[in-house]
Amino acid sequence: MSPTRPCHPIIGRRTMLQAGSVGLLGLGMNHVAALRAADVVSQSHGGGTAKSVIFVFLSGGLTQHDSFDPKPDAPADIRGEFSSIATQTPGVRICEHLPMLAARSQMWSQIRSLTTPYNGHSEGHMAILSGRTPLPPRFNGSKPQSGDWPSIASVAGAAVPPRSNNLPPAVVLPERLVHREGRVIPGQFGGMMGSRRDPWFIEASPYNPKSYGAYPDYEFHFVRGREQNKELKFQSPNLSLPQGLTRSRLANREDLLGVLEGQRRELNELAAAESFDRHRQAVISLLTDPGVQRAFDVHNADPQALDRYGRNSFGWSLLMARQLVEAGVNLVQVNLGNNETWDTHDNNFPLLRDCLLPPTDRGISALLDDLQERGLLDETLIVMCGEMGRTPKVNALNRSPGAKPGRDHWGAVQTVFVAGGGIKGGVVIGASDKQGAYPAFDAQQPENLAATIYHALGIPATAVWKDELDRPHHIYHGEPIRGLT
Numbered sequence: 001m002s003p004t005r006p007c008h009p010i011i012g013r014r015t016m017l018q019a020g021s022v023g024l025l026g027l028g029m030n031h032v033a034a035l036r037a038a039d040v041v042s043q044s045h046g047g048g049t050a051k052s053v054i055f056v057f058l059s060g061g062l063t064q065h066d067s068f069d070p071k072p073d074a075p076a077d078i079r080g081e082f083s084s085i086a087t088q089t090p091g092v093r094i095c096e097h098l099p100m101l102a103a104r105s106q107m108w109s110q111i112r113s114l115t116t117p118y119n120g121h122s123e124g125h126m127a128i129l130s131g132r133t134p135l136p137p138r139f140n141g142s143k144p145q146s147g148d149w150p151s152i153a154s155v156a157g158a159a160v161p162p163r164s165n166n167l168p169p170a171v172v173l174p175e176r177l178v179h180r181e182g183r184v185i186p187g188q189f190g191g192m193m194g195s196r197r198d199p200w201f202i203e204a205s206p207y208n209p210k211s212y213g214a215y216p217d218y219e220f221h222f223v224r225g226r227e228q229n230k231e232l233k234f235q236s237p238n239l240s241l242p243q244g245l246t247r248s249r250l251a252n253r254e255d256l257l258g259v260l261e262g263q264r265r266e267l268n269e270l271a272a273a274e275s276f277d278r279h280r281q282a283v284i285s286l287l288t289d290p291g292v293q294r295a296f297d298v299h300n301a302d303p304q305a306l307d308r309y310g311r312n313s314f315g316w317s318l319l320m321a322r323q324l325v326e327a328g329v330n331l332v333q334v335n336l337g338n339n340e341t342w343d344t345h346d347n348n349f350p351l352l353r354d355c356l357l358p359p360t361d362r363g364i365s366a367l368l369d370d371l372q373e374r375g376l377l378d379e380t381l382i383v384m385c386g387e388m389g390r391t392p393k394v395n396a397l398n399r400s401p402g403a404k405p406g407r408d409h410w411g412a413v414q415t416v417f418v419a420g421g422g423i424k425g426g427v428v429i430g431a432s433d434k435q436g437a438y439p440a441f442d443a444q445q446p447e448n449l450a451a452t453i454y455h456a457l458g459i460p461a462t463a464v465w466k467d468e469l470d471r472p473h474h475i476y477h478g479e480p481i482r483g484l485t
Contacts, residue, residue, distance in 0.1 A: 048457050048458040049379065049421060050380060050457055052325035052331065053382075054322075054331075054332050055153065055453070056334045056364070056383065058385065059125070059336075059340050059343075059386060060121070060386060061389060061390055062389070062415075063344065064389040064415045065080050065390070066080050066082050066349070067352075069415045070094065071436050077393050078436065082096055089105040089425075109423055109424060109427035110415050111418065111444055111449075112429065112430050112439075113432060113444050114414050114415070114449060115443050118388065118411040120409070121343070121388075122141030122142070125187040125188070125387045127387070128187075128387045131149075131446045131451070132446065132477060133447060136148050148187065150190050150197060153331050154199060155454070155475055156454065157169035157197070157331055158465060159465065160457050162330065167324070171201075171329050172335065173205075174202060177340075178339065199331075199333065204317070212337060212338060212339055213341055214310070218354070219355075223346055225354070225355075236320070291327055292327065294327075295329075296320065305366075306319070308370070314336050314337075314359040315359060317335075318334060318364070319366075326374065337356070341356065343409075344407060349405075364384065364417075380420045382421070385416040387411075388411040389415070390408065391408045392436045413436065448479060450476075456480075461476050463476070
């Protein structure tokens with residue numbers, strides 16, 4: 001059988017390392033997903049202007065009313081507790097707790113009419129992260145399956161030629177999306193493309209079901225509110241060589257083989273022994289490349305940059321994303337908040353005001369400024385959304401003792417934030433109705449959002465990938481959203 005691969009009219013083959021979840025030369029087991037060889041396929045350019053995408057995913061579902069699509073003239077139970085403020089774009093108002101983004105509105109645009117038919121988290125994750133509205137056959141919301149649609153990160157990572165020989169084409173950070181019950185949420189992986197096309201998961205923020213948010217500054221509990229949780233840590237991946245193995249010793253074949261031989265057992269399930277030898281030198285190159293190490297190192301970044309982004313998991317994640325795209329990664333998915341952080345059934349307004357909107361406002365604003373100052377904004381597309389929006393009406397009944405009102409699941413409409421990558425600033429695509437419940441016009445589906453990402457990256461509209469039975473699968477299932485460029 002032929003390997004799963006993306007295919008274009010002009011096909012070339014090149015082998016590169018995609019690093020994985022192995023204890024290789026000091027690379028921690030908790031940091032990465034799989035060591036594998038991949039066929040990277042060349043392509044003719046499809047007309048996009050971006051080299052990279054930063055896909056900011058707000059798992060749990062950001063409320064559209066209390067962020068980018070306020071309804072100041074609606075009744076109080078729809079309008080909510082927040083006021084709206086003017087932006088630098090005439091006629092465009094957003095939530096009062098996003099002042100830094102309001103001041104930069106001419107750098108970004110929004111789509112106020114993205115819709116899915118799903119009010120469930122797992123279904124919404126699958127639709128948005130894969131760019132496919134119909135659920136895959138035999139879909140299981142409790143666990144990922146090999147028959148799932150591949151994620152946008154997997155498709156883009158496979159279909160765009162790599163810009164770095166030492167970094168994987170697609171990265172997800174700072175953690176996989178895991179529900180507080182411990183189940184891994186489907187939609188994040190290679191699915192039908194195979195696990196070899198899974199993005200590279202950087203577990204900088206190990207799973208912890210006890211707290212949420214942009215720790216250590218803004219961690220919280222949904223009912224208790226803001227609190228400190230010393231168990232939550234953010235760590236950059238350990239890409240160092242093991243103690244006693246210096247670069248000079250790498251020249252000694254016996255020393256190197258001795259270290260590698262001791263770790264073969266951990267690799268048996270991930271790569272065959274013969275392919276291990278073939279890619280050994282590429283692994284060493286990954287680990288000893290100073291540029292790669294700098295791309296993952298956020299804690300030792302310039303202090304002023306750390307202050308601009310915010311010294312918390314949101315800021316560190318976004319800074320790492322900027323460093324990775326600058327180093328050559330094609331797509332970085334940043335999961336802002338663990339364990340469906342944005343699922344604000346309870347305490348919606350204090351949690352957004354005190355714990356969620358401030359670090360997002362600061363971190364995204366810093367990302368825009370940083371990319372622009374480095375001349376990278378025009379070639380880096382930023383997309384931010386969740387798997388759903390929230391109910392137009394504030395819920396009247398508190399779900400937990402002592403909790404204040406919130407908003408419930410609502411897939412019918414949400415707002416998508418877009419910037420860079422050739423996107424015009426200050427544009428509003430579509431609209432929700434007066435209650436913020438349904439698209440009023442120009443409704444957009446996940447297929448169109450995915451197509452916008454693929455087009456920006458220059459993937460041709462005719463591109464396909466082939467499965468193990470050599471059957472072609474279209475990459476595009478919709479059209480790029482018009483009016484953004």
